[in-house]
Amino acid sequence: MSSSFLPDNTENGTDFRTEVYKLLIIALPIMGAQLAQSGMAVADTLMTGRLGADALAAVALGASIWTPLFLFMAGVMLGLTPFVAQWQGENKPEKTGPFTFQGFWLGLAMSLISIILISFHTYVLDLMSAPVHLYDLVSDYLLGIMLAFPAIGLYQTMRSYTEGLGLTKPVLIISVIALLINILANAVLIFGWGPIPALGVLGCGIATAIAVWSSVIMMWLNIRYRSRYQQTTPFQHFSLPEPRILNTILQTGLPIGVAIFFEVGLFTTIALFIAHLGTTQVAAHQIALNVTSVTFMIPLSLAMALTVRVGHSLGEQKRKHTDDTAPEAVYVSRRITRFVAITGIICTVIASGFTASIMFFLPESIARLYTADTEVIALAVTLLHLAAVFQLSDALQVSASGALRGYKDTKIIMPITLVSYWVIGMGLGYVLALTDIIVPAQGVSGFWYGLIAGLSCAAILLCWRLRKTAS
Structure with a gap:
């Protein structure tokens, strides 16, 4: 990249080291919070697994129903972050509180819709051809989860608000405490303790609800009583729903939520397609998917931090050049924010290059952590090599x-991810995995070749769009 495209203007605070530092200060707590959030799912799996295969399967099936809805909600609420970040950069705190409060209404509305959709879970289980004897267990688990959804709407609003301000450490601390609460509540409610009866999978769902509601209380206390939030707090701006503001949040957040839903749906659909290929292929796919799900937290966290940094930069430049419309001033302003974006992308690619190297050079060691089955290990090694290849494409597309x-x-x-994931990724993956149209059917490996193509297409198109937007 030319020096003209990557400015190094230390007097404007845009040198590479300074920008990397600013990005990591925001990103590292987010990364820890994301890993703690993933840890709740791991804890649920490990602890319900002690009840037997049926309980474990019920939690897995229930999670496949509610997790996409949760991720969709989280994606939509990310629509708050760039507005808060830009106003923070502009030093206009008075705009943030009233705008954020409307996010509570949106979060609660989506929670209600999610609860209604979850209540029809038996129809989804029918489509998945799930064992009928698991239906009652899945229903018990999801009953507890539904209690958590109003809290999810409230918490995601407050999280997007505080991250938009660049205050990400509270999110990390609260996420870790919530993980510990979830583990303790699981131990008590799943297996029983003293006068509290063993509730099994219902207890697991209720434990999740307790952990999420605890997060809401902790975040509320953090915002309510810390002085750093006083100028922007949403709690002093109660108002009825305002369609104009809600529509503004949705215009930004809905495409994000739908894009996340597309990606989650892609992996869910692949799992359904390979179910009949045998346990070896399913197990190897699950190993590779689990590894990439964990490593994806690194570029995802950097991308979330990059949203905040770009928003802050836009606001700062707008504040500095409010009365200066000269072409040179406008050019410098755009150039600085573009530098912020490119620096974030470079950091994300470097981090993903590190995880890709581990997958590529140590795949067998990774696979042996999951199983001792030699056939599963051999296929998992192949899939981890393919996963290493798409780490860089994944880093580019998520950071862009x-x-x-x-x-x-x-x-x-939204349209870029739809075409890239479903038309190219799923289409090519299906052809390579289950047909002989291009080459002899590759089995599960074919879907991973499709993922490489789909993520690469998304990376190219999103980077192209970013170049146009940032120019």
Whole structure:
């Protein structure tokens, strides 16, 4: 990249080291919070597994129903972050509180819709051809989860608000405490303790609800009583739902939520397609998917931080050049924010290059952590090699998407991900995996070749869009 494209203007605070530091200060707590959030799912799996295969299967089936809805909600609420970040950069705190309060109404509305959709879970289980004897267990688990959804709507609003301000450490601390609460509540409610009866999978769902509601209380206390939030707090701006503001949040957040839903749905559909290929292929796919799900937290966290940095930069430059419309001033302003975006992308690619190297050079060691079955290990090694290849494409597409969110240019993300994931990724993957049209059927490996193609397409298109937006 030319020096003209990567400015190094230390007097404007845009040198590479300074920008990397600013990005990591925001990103590292987010990364820890994401890993703690993933840890709740791991704890649920490990602890319900002690009840037997049926309980474990019920939690897995229930999670496949409610997790996409949760991720969709979280994606939509990310629509708050770039607005808060830009106003923070502009030093206009008075705009943040009233705007954020409307997010509570949106979060609660989506929670209600999610609860209604979850209540029809038996129809989804029918489509998945799930064992009938598991239906009651899944229903028990999801009953507890439904209690958590109003809290999810409230918490995601407050999280997007505080991350938009660049205050990410509270999110980390609260996430770790919530993980500990979840583990303790699981131990008590799943297996029983003293006068509290063993509730099994119902207890697991209720434990999740307790952990999420605890997060809401902790975040509320953090915002209510810390002085750093006083100028922007949403709690002093109660108002009825305002369609104009809700529509503004949805215009930015809905494409993000739908894009996340597309990606989650892609992996769920692949799992359904390979179910009949045998336990070896399913197990190897699950190992590779589990590894990539964990490593994806690194680029995802950097991308979320990049949204905040781009928003802050846009606001700062707007504040500095409010009365200066000279072409040179406008050019410098755009150049500085573009530098922020490119720096974030470079950091994300470097981090993903590290995880890709581990997958590529140590795949067998990774696979042996999950199983001793030699056939599963051999296929998992192949899939981990393919996963290493798409780490860089994944890093490019998620970081470019994060930068576009900072620019509030999110509408384009939805059609790009739809075409890339479903038309190219799933289409090519299906042809390579289950047909002999191009080459002899590759089995599960074919779907992973499709993922490489789909993520690469998304990376190219999103980077192209970012270049246009940032120019």
